[in-house]
Amino acid sequence: MNKIYSVCWNITEKCNEFCEFCYRTIVDDLTLEKNKRIADKLIEYGVEKITFAGGEPLLYSGLFDLAKYIKSQNPNILLSITTNGLLINEQIVTLILENFDWITFDLESTSIEYHKQVGRGEKHLPKTLENLNRFNGKINIKINTVATKQNINDIPFIFNLIQVFNVQRWKIFRYYPITYKAQDNKDYFSITDEELEELKQKILQVTVNTQIQIDFNDYKEFKTTYFSIFPNGTLKDNSGKVTCNILNDSVADCIKSIDLSHHIVRKKVFEKFTNKKQK
Numbered sequence: 001m002n003k004i005y006s007v008c009w010n011i012t013e014k015c016n017e018f019c020e021f022c023y024r025t026i027v028d029d030l031t032l033e034k035n036k037r038i039a040d041k042l043i044e045y046g047v048e049k050i051t052f053a054g055g056e057p058l059l060y061s062g063l064f065d066l067a068k069y070i071k072s073q074n075p076n077i078l079l080s081i082t083t084n085g086l087l088i089n090e091q092i093v094t095l096i097l098e099n100f101d102w103i104t105f106d107l108e109s110t111s112i113e114y115h116k117q118v119g120r121g122e123k124h125l126p127k128t129l130e131n132l133n134r135f136n137g138k139i140n141i142k143i144n145t146v147a148t149k150q151n152i153n154d155i156p157f158i159f160n161l162i163q164v165f166n167v168q169r170w171k172i173f174r175y176y177p178i179t180y181k182a183q184d185n186k187d188y189f190s191i192t193d194e195e196l197e198e199l200k201q202k203i204l205q206v207t208v209n210t211q212i213q214i215d216f217n218d219y220k221e222f223k224t225t226y227f228s229i230f231p232n233g234t235l236k237d238n239s240g241k242v243t244c245n246i247l248n249d250s251v252a253d254c255i256k257s258i259d260l261s262h263h264i265v266r267k268k269v270f271e272k273f274t275n276k277k278q279k
């Protein structure tokens with residue numbers, strides 16, 4: 001029987017970046033009250049970790065109220081936010097540190113030009129470095145990188161940028177031509193199995209003595225790793241078909257139709273590298 005421990009909650013599909021490898025599906029956000037009802041179900045089920053993603057989760061106006069609500073119901077749930085970081089200012093830094101245990105930033109290259117070329121914009125790289133400085137040592141930090149044909153040779157050099165910060169994890173995702181723009185641009189971005197393997201070897205060489213946990217996520221495992229809730233409360237099975245809406249159905253019923261065979265592997269990696277929240 002499927003058992004989930006963590007949830008990837010795409011709280012909004014609104015975004016202020018325009019990545020050419022983006023695969024979000026555009027649906028409406030729910031109200032804060034409805035999202036609290038979803039949170040109640042996740043808490044009652046016994047979920048241990050919730051990652052707010054998107055879109056850009058900081059564009060959901062109820063985000064911090066929802067996070068506070070979840071922590072008030074169960075302070076032991078780990079809360080994580082995956083953000084492109086553009087909206088972060090001093091006030092948001094404080095709110096994130098008050099409410100979240102983990103923060104994940106996207107970093108695709110050491111080049112401003114590459115971030116511009118893929119739609120993240122020229123501010124993305126300097127803003128990410130500024131944010132790493134702001135959060136350094138105050139919260140668990142993770143970096144996500146999407147490996148494409150266009151940045152594959154530069155990815156090992158990202159390590160030089162992040163190793164000076166107190167980063168706990170670095171996850172490299174193989175570009176996944178699943179839906180939306182990601183599907184349209186598959187010829188431009190796709191990498192082969194051999195290129196992925198070569199990248200892994202290069203990264204393992206440059207990171208040999210690091211304390212940073214390095215993970216690779218091949219798209220072959222993508223659908224069976226994450227329990228993802230969409231902004232309108234729906235969940236999809238592994239073929240992409242909507243199978244339930246968590247507002248109306250129980251968590252246990254929602255997971256029945258989804259193959260989550262890689263979910264538990266992720267739990268072990270995550271537990272090993274999770275520190276207690278540092279305030």
Ligand code: SF4
Pocket residue numbers: 015016017018019021022023024054055056084
């Ligand atoms: S990949 Fe993420 S940051 Fe980029 S456009 Fe899509 S939702 Fe926004």
